[in-house]
Amino acid sequence: MTARRITMKEVALKAGVSVFTVSSVVNDSAKVAPNTRQSVLEAMRLLDFEPNHAARSMKLAKSMSVTYVVSDPLHFTDEAVGVNLAGMLEAFGAHGYNLVIESALKDFSKLKRALRQGRIDGAIISAMPPGPALEELMLWTQPFVLFDQPSAPPGVPTIFASYRSGIVAAVAHVAARGRKRIAFIGGPPVAQLNVLHNVERYTGFTEGCRNAGVTAEPNLIVNSDFSIQGGRDAMRQLLEKPLEGMPPDAVVCATDRLAVGAVHAIQAHGLRVPHDIAVTGFNDSEFAIATDPMLTTAHFPVHEMGFRAAELLIRRIEGTLLPGQERLEIPIELIVRGST
Amino acid sequence: MTARRITMKEVALKAGVSVFTVSSVVNDSAKVAPNTRQSVLEAMRLLDFEPNHAARSMKLAKSMSVTYVVSDPLHFTDEAVGVNLAGMLEAFGAHGYNLVIESALKDFSKLKRALRQGRIDGAIISAMPPGPALEELMLWTQPFVLFDQPSAPPGVPTIFASYRSGIVAAVAHVAARGRKRIAFIGGPPVAQLNVLHNVERYTGFTEGCRNAGVTAEPNLIVNSDFSIQGGRDAMRQLLEKPLEGMPPDAVVCATDRLAVGAVHAIQAHGLRVPHDIAVTGFNDSEFAIATDPMLTTAHFPVHEMGFRAAELLIRRIEGTLLPGQERLEIPIELIVRGST
C-alpha cells in the first residue's frame, strides 16, 4: 500500500556518506562540511526521506506528544472546547508537539499508563473538581498543568481566570447604572462539576454588592443549573415570588446560557431588557449575541488560555519553567452590550 | 524525575523466565503455561511494568495514533467540534487508538509527513472544500476518511449527512401546516467554505417546494453568511422589501444561527413566531433552544457521525473495510418545536 520506507542507511548510500553524517544533518547535531551537507540534503529530497518517528522517539526517550484531558464528558458539548484546542494547537504546533485528546477519566490510570509507556510527554488537565483524584495528581512528578483550577497549591503549574473578578465587574457595572435590587442566578448549590467556580462566582457577587454599597438580598439569589432552561425557570421564580412587592432591577448570571433564559423569561413576563431589568452573562460565548438585546458579559479568554497553558506545559517538559512562574491568572474583562 | 523505566528484561529476570515469555503474555501472542503466566503477571505488577510504546511501534510499524484534521480554523468556534470529538474518541478509545488533533493545513504536506514518519496510521479529514487539495487527496493510498464531503467519488471512504433531505423535510413540514409563501435564507452565494453544502441546501429548498406544490419565489430567497447577525439582516430584508405586498409566512434557514437572527428580526418587526411566520433552523445545535419559541430544526447527528467516521477509519487501517461499504450517508431528522 504505502511505498516502502526509506531509511537513513539508504540516504547515506545514495549520498556516498555514512549514516552518522546523515543523522548529523537531520538533527543539525554535529558539524558537517557544507558540500557533503548539500549532497545529503539532495539525497534526502530525491528519496523523499522522513526520519522514522518511533525509532527516534525510542532513542531520545521522548514522544513529542502531549495530552489534553477533558475532565468531564459534558464539557465536549461546550462550544469553548474547540476554541481552547485551537489555542493549544497554536503553541504546540510551533514547538513540534502533537496534541492528543483524551476524554474524561474516572481515575488517572489510563493517563499514567500513557505517560509510563512513553506515548506522551505531559498533559494538560482541565477543570478537575476538587477531590481525591485532584489530591493524587498533586503528588505527580510527571509534567502536567492544571487548567482552570485555581485551588492548586503554589508550585503546581496552573492556569486559570478569575471568575470572581468577572462577577465583581458585572455587579459594579449594573450598580454604576443605578440598579439597586440586584439578583444573582448561580449554578447548582452543590455541584459535582466545577464546584469551585460556583463558589468563586457567588463570592464575586457578594463582594461586588459590598463594593457597590448595595445589599445582597438572600431572596434575590437563586441557584440553578447552567442551562438556558435553568435560566428561564430561575428568572420566572424571581419574577413571580412576591419579593416584598419589588422585583429585581438587574440580574447577574453565572453563565451566558442562564442569561439567555433570563432574558426570555423577562420578556415573556412583559418586561423589557434592559429598561425594566438589566441582565449580564458570563463567558462571552456566542450565546451572548443570541439574544435581543445582546448580552453584556464577562469575556472568558478561552483561546489565550489554551495557548498559554500549552506554553506552560512545554516549558515544564523542557525544564525551562522557572520557579515562581507556575501560576498564571488571566484577567477577565467585561464586554458591555445592550442588555445593560 | 520519573522513575527509571522498567524493561521486559527486568521483568523476565524477576519472573525467572525469558524475555520472549514476557512478550508472549503481554501480547497474548504465544501460548504460555498458566502458572508461568501467573508469575510473569505478578512480576509485571510488582515492577509496575509498562511496555515501551516507541519500541513496540517501531517493531510493528504501527503507531496506534490517528489524526483528525479540522479543515478550517473557523470550525474550531463551532460548538459541534467537541461533540464530534467525543464521538470519535468513543470508537478510537475502544480500539486502542490515540486521537491527535491537527488544525487547518494549507496543503497536506504536514499530514503526509506525519504519515511517512509513522507518527500516525491514518486521518479523518473534515469538510474539505472542493478544489485542488481535495483532488490531490483522492490519489492517496494511505488510510483516510473524508468527513462531511458527499462529492467524493465512489470507493473513497466518506461519511456525510444529507443536508438536502434535511431541508426538504423542513419545507414539507411547514407546507403541511398550510404555509404557502415559504422563504429561504441560505449561506453565502459563492463561499470558500462548504460550497457544496450550500448548494445541497439550496437544492433541498427547491426540491421541497416542488414536492409540496408551492412555488419557490426567487425574491423570497436570500443569501447571507451563517451568522446570527446575518440572519437578522436577511430577515429584515425579507420583511421590508415590498413583496407584492405579501410577506412570507414561513422561512427555512440554512443554519440555526441564521434562524435565531430571523426570529429576532420577526419579533422586532412586531410579528409573532410561529403565528405570523414559521421559522426552521438547521443542525439542532444548542442555539435551537436559545430562542423563544424554540426552533424546529433538522437534527445533524454530530456525535454519531464522529463515532462512525472513526470506525470507518479503523476498518480502513486494519484492512477490514469491504468494498461497497466505503460511503456512509447518515439520515437527518426534523425535530419539531415551537417555532412552527
Place this chain on the structure above:
DNA sequence: CTGTTAGCGCATTCAG
C-alpha cells in the same frame, strides 16, 4: 511450551 537470537531505524560513542 520456552529460550536464543536477530533485527526494526536511529543517535552516538569511539577511532580514524
Place this chain on the structure above:
DNA sequence: CTGAATGCGCTAACAG
C-alpha cells in the same frame, strides 16, 4: 570532520 560499531526495548522467527 567522517565512519564503523553499539544498543535503545521490543517482537518474531527459529530452535530446543
